[in-house]
């Protein structure tokens with residue numbers, strides 16, 4: 085056998101953080117309700133922390149639940165969990181299962197990206213409103229719904245606490261008026277013109293943090309049976325009710341983007357975030373990252389055509405880079 089590599093200066097350092105698991109677990113699930121089929125497609129990341137130091141420091145794999153097994157558990161729960169169609173609940177179930185089954189694993193970090201599948205609308209006849217098809221779907225954009233759940237069993241397996249941050253990303257929007265940018269700092273570095281009318285386009289990255297949830301001990305001790313003792317009323321607006329919060333947060337974002345007479349990306353962002361906090365008592369904070377995707381009017385002076393400011397500005401160069409990047413978090417007082 086070749087010589088085992090022995091690091092030098094062992095006394096100089098220590099393992100200060102360790103977390104591992106499976107990334108990019110791609111899952112598609114169909115739930116058949118007779119002829120009516122419901123589907124989800126997820127990209128799942130499932131990571132764990134706990135008493136795993138020796139796997140790094142002593143090459144002792146006896147504490148390692150293989151990442152391959154973590155992937156298998158993800159598929160096992162995609163098959164058996166009653167929560168699979170709801171990304172927040174599925175993340176909570178998966179995380180609870182991991183920390184309940186393995187005593188030495190104290191925390192699970194589950195990230196889910198849900199890809200879009202919409203039902204194909206089918207017109208039933210001439211002049212009829214189209215109806216969503218029972219089992220045929222199309223991808224209507226790159227937007228993803230996101231969930232990040234931390235399931236913490238370090239206070240004991242019967243005292244599991246979960247914190248969940250949900251949101252969406254890659255929702256591309258654009259408006260052709262109702263956006264200005266004026267009265268900013270002017271000095272020797274300024275070349276940007278003040279504009280009272282411009283194109284506003286951004287790719288929305290939104291996240292909202294829910295207040296923590298207590299997870300009751302799983303009935304079978306392993307986390308295979310999992311439910312929250314919340315009535316529908318108690319669950320309203322919590323991470324458990326993630327689907328309805330996601331719908332409202334998305335609608336608020338789109339509505340304010342469309343309707344706001346925007347003074348800047350900053351000011352519009354703030355209005356969106358405030359509205360989400362005000363409509364959901366269980367949302368503790370809301371964050372947005374909004375790239376300002378610039379559309380620059382083409383200067384046609386050289387051929388005697390005015391294309392520089394609205395209403396004359398009609399032909400634009402969509403700049404792929406650079407973009408502005410405006411971000412903020414609005415928190416409940």
Ligand SMILES: O=c1[nH]c(=O)c2[nH]c(=O)[nH]c2[nH]1
Nearest residue numbers: 265276347348349350376408
């Ligand atoms: O809405 C904007 N905010 C800025 O901070 C900024 N900076 C810039 O060049 N254009 C814009 N637009």
